[in-house]
Amino acid sequence: MSPTPDWVKQLKPSGPQGHELLAAERAGSHVSAEKLEELLHTKETIDVTNRMLKVLKSEKVFDKSHNLFQGRIDRFASALAREKRLRVLKMQHNWSEEEFRTAVNLVGEPGPYGLHDTMFLITLGEQGTPEQQEKWLKPAEKYEIIGCYAQTELGHGSNVRGLETQAIWNPEDKTFTLHSPHLTASKWWIGSLGRTANYAAVMAQLIIDGKSYGPTPFIIQIRDLKTHEPLENVHVGDIGPKFGYNTMDNGFLLFNKLKVPHISMLAKFSHVDPNTNKFQRRGSPSLIYGTLTWVRSNIVKQAGATLARGVTIATRYTAVRRQFQDRDAPAGGSETPVLNYTMVQIRLLPLLAATFALHFTGNSMMELYNENKKKMNQGNANKDPSKTERGAGPEEMNSGSDLLADLHASSCALKSLSSTIAAEGLEVCRRACGGHGYSNFSGIGTWYADYLPTCTWEGDNYMLSQQVARYLLKSARSVLNGQKPTNDTTTILAEFQSRNNIGCAFDIIGSDTDLVAAFAWRVSFLTFEASKHRDEQKKPWNDLLVDFYRLSKAHAQYMVVKSNLSALKQIEKEGRIDSETIEVLMKLFRLFALHTLEQEGSEFYTSGACSKHQIMLARTKTVMKLLQDIRPHAVNLADSWGFDDWLLDSSLGRSDGKVYEDMFYRASELNPLNNYTVDPNPHSNVLYKNVEKSKL
């Protein structure tokens, strides 16, 4: 590449410099980013992050500067090298789980060992007998074997019961035969399987004497431990490039009548008795359900932080980027930071508000989860409410497990809403950065592409809404039958029911509790509407899916505003942050709630939750005023998320505002395409003058 000439190196951006603009933003707000960061993350967590950052920054293998320029083969190799080094460091330094997770998150890319550390170990830990754990869990924990979790198939996603892979019990020699009877039976999308794993936890239909006993987990060796070549009668490989997630080797896997020993079937909750050749259940798999709820609750909390990365980048950049003068300003002045334009604010600041709202909601879900776990350990709950992803679920549950069912439904609804908000919000952030948002140096696009699968896995966001609706329908029935409210859901439904004839009068603009109550009212209204359609009018389930999706969304939105307000009241009561900052946080709460309300205006109006006049006012006055009030604090609020530049890896989101310098540096000094000299003559077969054609 022709080196950057000296005359270029001497150039600076014109006008006020980025670091001056951001310094002015930071000085112009009384919100202390540092204190707010501590409130969000706790001092201990911040310390861990800083310690891990120091380690990672000091090792060349974690250097991110070439990530964006590498093709898949090299990029995957870099990711693999980092994953290896992380495990070695973990063992060397005896990192805690929190330290290790923090380091993984700071590296910030899906890695080839990802499913080993999560699903493979968890499956063995939760579903393996002591003997099986001795055999596989111990070496797996020492990375002597690397595993993955093979459930979905080429033709089968959410519907676990439809899996085709077979595990046929052979009574004569006490083995199982693993077999893929069709192409659609190929395991597909399995993380860490494509190139890395030598073992797999395989979900297969257990068949004994011609009868199927449903999907059952098996631990199967798939590659030779020395050569790493696939074993005989196993066909395995990487499924190819994806929209994102290309540092992960999602794989496929087919079996051709592969015989495996009796011990291969994970036998904590069910086993095949080798003497009688009979299938036997033992113990309760409710912990598995707990895991799913935990995973979803975690997605809710992560959604806030995920979105916050994009919001941080876009907020800083729009404070630095200036374009046009305000039309009403006197001519000849300098250009305005684009964050001053209301059209930018209305896109960005509600998302800033959403990051906090989701963070507090995620926290409250985690608390509920822990509370529930405690009760479960006391033997209060012992049923599995989500037998499949479709979930015959809560509907059939007994009233003793009300908290469990409520938590399950909440985690479904919130997982769906929060991952949708985060994914779509990231794209809004990218576009708010204008043209430069399209450059990968923005740091948003690749992050967005890697995050997208979250909308599909752990329950597809559309599918999950059916589980939520089912739970709400059941709750409505219980209220209609005159049963006493046992949790928040039945409480708001009963409240609605009791006031249904006199209506409500919520002052959504003047009162925060009324604002939350309006969200509760709308959920209740939609729930009883759905109940009428399904239970009274007996409408087909399929005809109601669109209504169910709306209902689930309404339920989740209610929980977010409720959790957000109650978290802030608690913080205020405990004096955990200064009153000026809490005031700004309350404004963010109102912005999120009113902006959401306005987007869903017709449902709020139809349900009678608020008057048309107040919805109009919210839109034209209150929301605009909130944007104006929050604007001066935007940069400090974003800063409070505490993302290190090393993590963000974004030219536009640099904390020092050196946006243009960094964009230019990367293009002019790092971009390898500039090493190739093109021959532009169409009649010439030469493409790159300085590279032999055979090398291309």
Place this chain on the structure above:
Amino acid sequence: MSPTPDWVKQLKPSGPQGHELLAAERAGSHVSAEKLEELLHTKETIDVTNRMLKVLKSEKVFDKSHNLFQGRIDRFASALAREKRLRVLKMQHNWSEEEFRTAVNLVGEPGPYGLHDTMFLITLGEQGTPEQQEKWLKPAEKYEIIGCYAQTELGHGSNVRGLETQAIWNPEDKTFTLHSPHLTASKWWIGSLGRTANYAAVMAQLIIDGKSYGPTPFIIQIRDLKTHEPLENVHVGDIGPKFGYNTMDNGFLLFNKLKVPHISMLAKFSHVDPNTNKFQRRGSPSLIYGTLTWVRSNIVKQAGATLARGVTIATRYTAVRRQFQDRDAPAGGSETPVLNYTMVQIRLLPLLAATFALHFTGNSMMELYNENKKKMNQGNANKDPSKTERGAGPEEMNSGSDLLADLHASSCALKSLSSTIAAEGLEVCRRACGGHGYSNFSGIGTWYADYLPTCTWEGDNYMLSQQVARYLLKSARSVLNGQKPTNDTTTILAEFQSRNNIGCAFDIIGSDTDLVAAFAWRVSFLTFEASKHRDEQKKPWNDLLVDFYRLSKAHAQYMVVKSNLSALKQIEKEGRIDSETIEVLMKLFRLFALHTLEQEGSEFYTSGACSKHQIMLARTKTVMKLLQDIRPHAVNLADSWGFDDWLLDSSLGRSDGKVYEDMFYRASELNPLNNYTVDPNPHSNVLYKNVEKSKL
């Protein structure tokens, strides 16, 4: 890569095969895809497409099978090779412009010669003197020189007046000095500049005797014609990887006091007299305005076809993909094609409807453009309504150019709406494909990523809405001043004004013309609201940007439904297609209109355009019924877009339904990552066992 074993090659997907399912879909509808395709595209265009396809398919250089696996360096080389071959073929076969464009579209990737063939040639053609055209246009047409169009800068996008690159007139030796005074002055995002072009049309601030005369085009040689190395005092290169568009070498460009001769300034409309050293204007640049309007109108038409690619893929795939049984169906049956679920239909079918709506709207914009051009040639219009992207624009125009101003505003509003619908719709299509939508073999993700810049270029979709609002405000003033309506916009405003006291009563469900009228009523209501805020209450412009965006969107939506209905009525009147098909097309019109209306429900209700009851009915009954009616024709309607499999390059969208076979083939046979054998031991420094480390 371990070869696919024979036992795998023998496997077929389970259950009914994809080709059987699609055959049943096609047989189950009376819509003739073939006839509808002819209606949409004309027989002549289809013939051209087929001829070009034949040429392209026969040449190895156009083979797409490795596109998705290549890193940027190789991918760019492939694109360059194809671009070269296309130009050679064009010259050899003497292709018409239509033939050439068709071939380029079929190759389906942004190419390194792209800006040469469009903006460079157009700029020379429109703004060069005969002498300049002799010097540059002729060799450019023969690809002896390759050019680009260098306008935007690192610190300057939409605001053309803010460009920093200078062209200083030197009276002593009759030359210009091209100079980049700051880093932000670096040209940026310039297509074809990064590696390919040796010339650039550069927009620079013309400075004579210390006075600036605004942005002016210059033709500058930037690279040596032999070595292709940058000339002295020129720093040029590729700006790096982007979210999409990576087959294009968007570039940067800086000048260090580069002296160029007098002829370098394109002098058709203005020049510097070398004798007097004075700046002189000559002629009218209105044609340039015409070009912008043409470009935007073209984007509208393209938006329909762009979205249709995604819709075709998702429709075919969701007809093949089966998951779960309908909940109300008797147990034990086979799984249901996901296209039967209303939650899939509500996402997909309104987009199918949108493809047709946008297509007809684009056609009608093109007709208006041609009509206007004819009038312009008769000397009716001679002002430039968009002096900058910010556009001081139509507001100042005289009433003689009403059609021009209306066309300009319409093209802005429709460009903004249609590219937003297409971009966001493609992502909806991708997600409707479930997990497999995330694979690049879906053919949607990469297409979406390449399309995204359309939302930003040729006028940012948010910025453009200000030009639309400005025009509507001016139209409102003219109506309020009692002037006679001169075009459709002032006609609907006057109609609204005359009925404002008695209101309206549109039957949106029972009458198609009423449905369109409701859209007109809402635009008029919002226009007079905006007029009140700006002209009466003197609200700051910045406070109204959000309202303006809504107004522009409303205006565009009105035009789409209006154009759609009137096109269908014309087709029916002229008997250009059978009555069963026209009936389905009418249903698609209603679905698009009512679904849009329902999404924007609160605006329709607030404006009094329709009753709450009808909006509720539209949502719960009419739209659901339309989905049900259109469902059986979905595959044939998608087929009617006539995309060849070679163009779609999608496993999921294959016209023969062999979805799983193709996904598997690409993963197992084409994916180069499967040639690399990983060493999974974290303590080993070896990454790929079969590759030397030095090669990574």
